[in-house]
Amino acid sequence: MARVLLFGPLRDxxxxxxxxxxxxxxxxxxxxxxxxxxxxxxEALSGxxxxxxxxxxxxxxxxxxxxxxxxxxxxxxxxx
Amino acid sequence: xxxxxxxxxxxGELLTRFCEDRSETGAVATFTGIARADSGEGTILELEAYxxxxxxxxxxxxETARGxxxxxxxxxxxxxxxxxxxxxxxxxxTAAKHRRAAFEACDFLMDYLKSRAxxxxxxxxxxxxxxxQPREEDHADVARWEKEKS
Numbered sequence: 709m710a711r712v713l714l715f716g717p718l719r720d721x722x723x724x725x726x727x728x729x730x731x732x733x734x735x736x737x738x739x740x741x742x743x744x745x746x747x748x749x750x751e752a753l754s755g756x757x758x759x760x761x762x763x764x765x766x767x768x769x770x771x772x773x774x775x776x777x778x779x780x781x782x783x784x785x786x787x788x
Numbered sequence: 789x790x791x792x793x794x795x796x797x798x799x800g801e802l803l804t805r806f807c808e809d810r811s812e813t814g815a816v817a818t819f820t821g822i823a824r825a826d827s828g829e830g831t832i833l834e835l836e837a838y839x840x841x842x843x844x845x846x847x848x849x850x851e852t853a854r855g856x857x858x859x860x861x862x863x864x865x866x867x868x869x870x871x872x873x874x875x876x877x878x879x880x881x882t883a884a885k886h887r888r889a890a891f892e893a894c895d896f897l898m899d900y901l902k903s904r905a906x907x908x909x910x911x912x913x914x915x916x917x918x919x920x921q922p923r924e925e926d927h928a929d930v931a932r933w934e935k936e937k938s
Contacts, residue, residue, distance in 0.1 A: 716908030786909035
């Protein structure tokens with residue numbers, strides 16, 4: 709079970725900030741699962757400038773995620 | 789020290805505390821950023837951070853500044869949550885042996901915070917709300933330091 713976090717406009721679009729999601733073994737599988745239930749969110753997660761962090765470290769490409777991973781989708785940041 | 793808070797910042801008290809017990813520091817510079825209402829409109833800012841990650845990323849910026857300017861100490865406090873015009877959003881203090889390093893480090897830290905720090909900022913205006921992005925000027929401000937380094 710991965711904990712999924714959404715920030716900024718992604719959180720607004722999805723209507724939630726944090727969820728536990730079972731049965732996603734990789735970033736791509738997780739995206740596919742989320743896209744299945746919310747097509748617009750699915751598109752936005754792969755949108756321009758969206759970064760992915762696993763356990764608070766930015767990752768590139770598709771990686772496997774552990775059962776207790778924290779996966780955050782970070783849309784373009786606004787700065788402070 | 790780096791900290792995010794959802795309660796109002798008190799720049800005077802922060803500065804007083806930051807200056808205490810320093811015998812080798814010759815200069816302390818500070819910057820306070822204040823939420824501004826544009827053309828009299830009642831805009832409320834909402835600032836979202838990724839707890840843990842945001843502090844760590846700001847920490848990397850601070851470490852770069854510490855090395856580049858040879859600082860004795862750095863304090864960065866950033867508001868999160870809803871901020872009304874007139875409230876301080878950010879307070880940065882730098883301590884160094886000499887004033888030039890303290891001034892420049894403060895400037896450097898703010899330029900990087902404004903464009904690179906992981907925050908998501910929403911502006912709630914009278915009629916609508918929108919997520920905002922760094923302005924061109926913010927990117928140009930950071931580019932200044934990148935150019936100077938090379």
